[in-house]
Amino acid sequence: MKKIRIILFILLIALLVGVYLNYPKLNLISGVASKNMASQVFLAKRAPDSVTTFDNNMPLVKLADAQLLIQDSAATASVYGLMKRKAVYKDGVGAALTNEEHDTHSFTIAPNRTIDKDTLPFPYGNAGVTDTLFENVDYELLEKAIDNAFARPSEQKTRTVLVAYKNHIIGERYLKGFTKDTPMLGWSITKSVLATLYGMMQYEGKIDIHSYRPFEKEIRMKGSKSAITINHLLRMQSGLAWEENYFEISDVTKMLFLSSDMPQIQRNKQVIAQPTEVWNYSSGTSNLLSGILREQFKTHQEYLDFPYSSLIDKIGMHSMIIETDLTGNFVGSSYAWATTRDWAKFGLLYLNKGMWNGERLFAADWVDYVSEPTAHSDGVYGAHFWLNANGKYPDVPRDLYSANGFQGQYVFIIPSKDLVVVRTGLAEDPEFEVNTFLKEVLSAID
Structure with a gap:
């Protein structure tokens, strides 16, 4: 029994040391996860489950739990409840991670876009592609x-x-x-x-x-x-x-x-x-x-x-x-x-x-x-x-x-x-x- 307690104590110390050494990284881990989620969902129109399963499945980042805030056009993430980060989305300029200085974008404007009706095929437009066969292409x-x-x-x-x-x-x-x-x-x-x-x-x-x-x-x-x-x-x-x-x-x-x-x-x-x-x-x-x-x-x-x-x-x-x-x-x-x-x-x-x-x-x-x-x-x-x-x-x-x-x-x-x-x-x-x-x-x- 004494030997088991010693082993458990050593494991606990190792865990605490690991947390101490990696704690500063949690800010970044949560940041990556929330930014990925906000941009992929609101900008790229991806499914949040897919983002979690694939895009956020990176070393350390996969430890974060990312959640959507649909009404706020935002996403949050934390690692076991620690170091919660928030990314906010704005039409035209995408998602950005908030911090102690700003809790949203500090400006109200967005780029003006000129999107013409497509009448030409790729590449000069988006009205489909031209069916072209090249004899020298296998x-x-x-x-x-x-x-x-x-x-x-x-x-x-x-x-x-x-x-x-x-x-x-x-x-x-x-x-x-x-x-x-x-x-x-x-x-x-x-x-x-x-x-x-x-x-x-x-x-x-x-x-x-x-x-x-x-x-x-x-x-x-x-x-x-x-x-x-x-x-x-x-x-x-x-x-x-x-x-x-x-x-x-x-x-x-x-x-x-x-x-x-x-x-x-x-x-x-x-x-x-x-x-x-x-x-x-x-x-x-x-x-x-x-x-x-x-x-x-x-x-x-x-x-x-x-x-x-x-x-x-x-x-x-x-x-x-x-x-x-x-x-x-x-x-x-x-x-x-x-x-x-x-x-x-x-x-x-x-x-x-x-x-x-x-x-x-x-x-x-x-x-x-x-x-x-x-x-x-x-x-x-x-x-x-x-x-x-x-x-x-x-x-x-x-x-x-x-x-x-x-x-x-x-x-x-x-x-x-x-x-x-x-x-x-x-x-x-x-x-x-x-x-x-x-x-x-x-x-x-x-």
Whole structure:
């Protein structure tokens, strides 16, 4: 009996130590669960049971109990009743986690949208797709490649796949529970959308990314940020400190799940290197860019309208919503949602070098800029786009560049093959083998 009591005492001590060490994480765990629930249900129109079973079934996050508050357009979550968090939803700007500073969004406005009646098929509209057969496409082989992307559901966790060749959809598949009308969270694909806004402003002569210094008024001395340009930020070469770790209490998790004003987090970081000396992937940098973008407009309304009037609604990505933080900044690092077809339109805009149905949205050489390898990135990163310049995917053309997101959200652009491939899901490489998948898709096109 004494031995049993000793064992129980040791187990109790271990439990208490575990709770003590992980208690600070509960704030983040509850935050992830409530934010997921609010966005997936109110924005993407998903069933809450499905969100609990799949989206919130991540390490630690699955410990949280998330509940909907339908009348408040909100969701709450806690871990065994501890560290309760609340996410509130607002039409047009999505869901945001409340905190000690704000118990709802601190602004009342939303983006103005222009959604024209669809009269054209994909990609220039949403009035269906054009039935086009290409002689050089082996459709049976393509279907097999798509089959393989869904073949091991518990491991690959693929949700949607779309293959567009020469502006036409030649392959498309949706997991049960998802359709062509389901908005999918892009996570860091959002970074590429944000970069595109700068490409458009560059083309219109409203900003020069190579000379514009957002910190230029800072005194030029050791540790000064005054030399940092938009180009440095787009290439993740600012030299500002940042820790990108989604599984610990880090800069990125504190920003996404605790902050009211996300651009300020990176803005306040110290200089640890001079611009171009290091490459450091940073979601804080993307949100800093979002805040700098806001400074280019006289009013908050103009800022909220800009992505939609100039890009999103202009190319018919009407399903897209970029969520904001509590103070109205677009979360340019992580929170853009769009249907799989609309994500494909984004890829096709790049495949067509900025031309969309006869109108130029950004300069053709912007594509060269974003797909040029950034120093110290080992050839895997350009300017808010990922690259295959050094053959990360050995069986795929080196000119591939892509917009990638957490848990395996991908918009692959392969200019030499006139191809855009979109894949969304809950697992990334190596659980979902990107090289194998793209190799099999490419093998179907002669």
